[in-house]
Amino acid sequence: MDDPYVTLGVPRDAGPEAIRSAYRKLAKQHHPDLNPGDAKAEETFKTVSAANAILSDPEKRGKFDRGEIDASGQEQAPRPSYREHAEADAGRRYSRSGTAGGWDEEEFGDIFGSVFGEGRQTDSAAPRRGRNEHYSLTTNFLDAVNGATQRLTLPDGRVLDVKIPTGAVDGNVLRLRGQGGQGRNGGAAGDALIEISVAPHRFFHREGQNLRLSLPVTLSEAVLGGPVETPTPGGLVQMRIPPRSDTGTELRLKGRGVPAHDGLAAGDLYVKLNVVLGAPDAALEAFLRDWKPENAVDPRRDMRAPS
Amino acid sequence: MITIDVLIRETAGLGREDLERWISQEWVRPDRRADGYVFRDIDVARVRLILEMRDQMDVGEPALPVVLSLLDQLYDMRRQMRDLAAALAAVAPLEVRRDVAEHLSKRSAPGSRG
Numbered sequence: 001m002d003d004p005y006v007t008l009g010v011p012r013d014a015g016p017e018a019i020r021s022a023y024r025k026l027a028k029q030h031h032p033d034l035n036p037g038d039a040k041a042e043e044t045f046k047t048v049s050a051a052n053a054i055l056s057d058p059e060k061r062g063k064f065d066r067g068e069i070d071a072s073g074q075e076q077a078p079r080p081s082y083r084e085h086a087e088a089d090a091g092r093r094y095s096r097s098g099t100a101g102g103w104d105e106e107e108f109g110d111i112f113g114s115v116f117g118e119g120r121q122t123d124s125a126a127p128r129r130g131r132n133e134h135y136s137l138t139t140n141f142l143d144a145v146n147g148a149t150q151r152l153t154l155p156d157g158r159v160l161d162v163k164i165p166t167g168a169v170d171g172n173v174l175r176l177r178g179q180g181g182q183g184r185n186g187g188a189a190g191d192a193l194i195e196i197s198v199a200p201h202r203f204f205h206r207e208g209q210n211l212r213l214s215l216p217v218t219l220s221e222a223v224l225g226g227p228v229e230t231p232t233p234g235g236l237v238q239m240r241i242p243p244r245s246d247t248g249t250e251l252r253l254k255g256r257g258v259p260a261h262d263g264l265a266a267g268d269l270y271v272k273l274n275v276v277l278g279a280p281d282a283a284l285e286a287f288l289r290d291w292k293p294e295n296a297v298d299p300r301r302d303m304r305a306p307s
Numbered sequence: 308m309i310t311i312d313v314l315i316r317e318t319a320g321l322g323r324e325d326l327e328r329w330i331s332q333e334w335v336r337p338d339r340r341a342d343g344y345v346f347r348d349i350d351v352a353r354v355r356l357i358l359e360m361r362d363q364m365d366v367g368e369p370a371l372p373v374v375l376s377l378l379d380q381l382y383d384m385r386r387q388m389r390d391l392a393a394a395l396a397a398v399a400p401l402e403v404r405r406d407v408a409e410h411l412s413k414r415s416a417p418g419s420r421g
Binding site: 023024027028031033034036037081082083084085086087089090091092093094095096 | 336347348349350352353355356359360363364365366376378379380381382383385386389
């Protein structure tokens with residue numbers, strides 16, 4: 001094991017600042033996350049870190065100077081390395097290219113095009129395909145559920161009508177062929193790639209093909225039942241509430257969720273009732289004062305059970 | 308997968324304000340859940356790397372986006388090289404792969420670093 005003073009290149013009487021600065025300089029040069037695939041850098045970094053661990057700690061440095069410990073055995077525990085994650089598929093999370101996986105045609109052509117039969121593109125007079133351009137578009141919830149056409153103004157002033165497909169979800173990427181960068185020397189234009197993000201809705205929630213909705217109802221609608229108007233992605237519909245419903249009662253409107261698309265059947269709309277008492281009402285208060293429930297209930301009974 | 312509280316508690320020298328600023332600048336991109344951020348292993352490792360660069364290597368925060376961007380490009384390139392190698396291993400006949408290997412070693416032999 002090397003002498004830590006030699007490893008860091010500092011004299012025996014170096015002060016803490018000199019040691020820190022020597023370590024910084026070497027760490028920047030040899031950090032394994034900054035030198036992926038360079039085993040030698042990794043080894044050096046380990047040695048440098050071990051040397052620093054001794055010399056930056058006055059107590060350990062004293063022990064080493066007195067010969068009580070040697071330069072080994074002071075290595076730090078294995079560190080979680082960014083590199084291991086970044087080089088694996090997980091690393092695509094921080095990819096600059098914006099593609100989730102696989103190769104963009106543009107990236108492909110950029111470096112390896114000449115290998116795979118597109119070698120003529122390196123000729124500057126040859127036709128060359130335009131760049132793919134990436135955009136993002138926020139769409140409202142119901143447009144994503146039902147499908148819609150939305151207008152997108154590009155930074156260069158061009159206006160695109162983007163067709164949002166029925167049932168679109170956050171992260172869907174639409175490809176508009178030929179709407180990207182201009183080609184050169186008569187080459188085709190690149191594509192515009194538009195990533196959709198779906199804004200949340202005030203009262204609908206989506207779960208796959210199904211939608212959920214919490215619907216406020218009055219006390220008499222819940223107790224006596226009857227038809228109520230309920231919103232669906234396709235507009236208002238009449239829904240019949242069965243008598244003796246309660247807050248939490250869930251009703252299903254079949255086929256009123258996300259419409260059928262891409263081979264998926266239409267989803268359902270689950271409506272959960274939420275009883276709302278509304279403004280104060282003298283008659284209701286008078287009735288409740290004299291009311292003797294037929295079956296007295298304790299709605300909090302479950303909460304008293306030992307946890 | 309850990310929450311922001313656990314990450315801060317387990318990482319010496321990491322302050323909440325720093326981390327929140329890095330997230331708002333998209334240097335770290337944890338998943339966003341209704342009850343707060345959730346960090347995957349790669350996010351945790353990236354937070355540690357940023358912290359090391361700032362505190363031990365003296366890379367100031369103004370320079371960090373440049374460093375991170377170059378690193379991300381480097382790792383993109385390495386993943387692509389790996390994909391290419393996997394594709395060659397899957398479809399190229401053995402003799403083609405041998406020729407490629409031989410060609411590359413000839414090319415890098417003179418002036419290669421030891």
